[in-house]
Amino acid sequence: MEAMKNARSQTLALLVDNEAGVLSQIARLFSRKGYNIDAFAAGPTENPGVTRITIDVVADEPHTELLCNQLRKLYPVHSVKWLNTDNSLYRELMLIKVRAESGERRNDIIQLANIFRANIVDVSIDTLTLGITGDEEKISGLINIMKEFDILEIARTGVVAIERGNATINDKSKESGEFSYGKNVL
């Protein structure tokens, strides 16, 4: 892949058929084009036949456009939205386990967790597990603070995102129609 000067993290939201092999088909497209997926979150939607995937990838804008176009072409893909940071909401869930062997340490961690509005979801005699929901900034903020303690394990869901206001991923446009041309096969 050619070096990209203006590469930054881009978030794509996809609606795809809920069928075997579709996720690997999507993931393969990224690897074929030489991109590493930073985060990949998939889950069911209001329609049981359709899965929503949110993907974080580092790329510049022209290459992201190209990726979106290649994704839209795939038969099981219903729609692709390249989310704009200014008018989208991003959330991620993280579970983080830290060592807390003394009462003093435990108190410090709980106080910091409160500042981040993180929850204590589990406790043992020498560890604490926190749960936190938020955007990338908040999550990495908590991780940075917890580095002062002893982080034992981190589990993150990967970011999910949705547009603000009344815009949805299903909005029809001339362009989305053009991409669907020929996909209505019968």
Next chain:
Amino acid sequence: MILTGAEILMECLIEQEVDAVFGYPGGTILNVYDALVSYRDRIKHYLTAHEQGASHAADGYARSTGKVGVAFSTSGPGATNLTTGVATAYMDSSPVVFISCNVSDNLIGKDSFQEVDSTGIMLPITKCTFQITDVNRLADTVRRAFAIARSGRPGPVFIDILKNVTAETAEYEFIPRSEHKEAGVLKAIYDRNMVDYYVPEIDEEDIDKLVEMIGESERPMLICGGGVVRGRAHKEFNDFVRLVDAPAAITVMGGGGMNGRDSHTTGMIGMHGSQASNIGVNECDLLIAVGCRFSDRVALDPESFAAQAKIVHIDIDRSEINKNVKTDHHIVGDAKEVLRRLNEKLSPQSHPEWMDFVFSHPTETVYEDGGDTLNPKQICDTIAKLVPEDTIVATDVGQHQMWAIQHFHFDYPGQLITSGGFGTMGFGLGAAIGASAGNPDKTVIHIAGDGSFRMNCNELSTVQYYGIPVITFIFNNHTLGMVRQWQNLIYKKNFSETTLDRGPDFVKLAEAYGLNGRRVSSQEELAKVIEEALEKKEGYVIDCLIDMDEMVRPMVGGGSHITNFMKI
């Protein structure tokens, strides 16, 4: 009625009006071949020498007839042997359904004998892949696969059926193709599509804008791409060329998309394009490309390609727009429909000076007489003079391919069958077999190089057994000519591993397969053999000796500016 999976598959092929299948049996697909026997009167099966041959034959059948081709293979090596043919069909948007069987569900995932993840392998080289694990879903999935293969931008679809599914039984009801959208899962998909996909009419404003642009243009230029061929839009394109009164260049895949003898065509464009085509594209002020994806063999340097021009792209696949070359306007739609609407709205234009300028440059290459040996143009001319005008030409890949496309004239879609995108050496013989099977009343010739022919010449046994009257012309220069040409021009004549100073003797090889083999070194000899072959209507292999250092001219280096012709 209750049928086995194998019988349901056969019935589904009949629903799709499939009359020919190319394939090779094996352990997991035995049930299918068992059922095939009772369908022999309706579905003709061609047993090839190798699954790759079957894959190219199904592709050649599809390209020449416009129908969906079908190939069968067994699991494991059967499926992997198909892959080159699948990728070839994918790159050239050819509608083929490849059907393979896999091991039974109690063996799958256990590295069983001849087991491979064939759907995983096919994923990147097909429009869609299906693995069928439930006999009740078999019929609908096959119907869906055919629909996907032929719809929109056509392409290959791969179906993997587990062996136990082919033996199990299910209720099956024959549904004619025209009623598929009202049936079963297909109805569900159709309904979903109606909701999820907004399928546009071709945008009238886009058409009007292009009509306006054509009106304003003084130096318009057209490119006829593979989409014109796949869309069978040749009549519309011919009318369009006449209305715009513009020179029209033809890509390798576009051969047959317009009348090859038309006074408006400048011949091939790109790396081995004519001077008229390449200079025309460079000098025009409006470039309209129909069904062409501006590959690196056409838009060699995308930045400087048609730099003076407004570029308009007409394509059925939206993801091709702005992929390789930045465009100024596009229309997404089927070439036939878009051109028909454009033709309705266009008033006849006239550009005599511009036409004179473009056609002051050569549209064909002149080759000098070769003395003792034949030269490529002499071979092409002799063939063209003697074979019927509607002869189907299947080629392999290399110099002979370029010579054939430069010198033959193709007048209708499906007349030229060549591996343009994937550049698959060894494609031609299988493709010619498929084309002949689909067009039994047409003459089919196969243009090969000695390198390409050696790759899949095993299919001569198929030619012989089924009495397929394919005439193979080998442009025999005893070298991998195109690679040698690059070594000659770019690698300082360091001819590494390209000289084919070795067997086989192609004449004896043909005879060993029970076919007619001839070697010729003059136009007179060649003419005599062609007449003989046309009269006998049998498979022929004609070994035409040409010079080792003959080159394809003109040539523009990869990535260079399109008029930067090499001095050859």
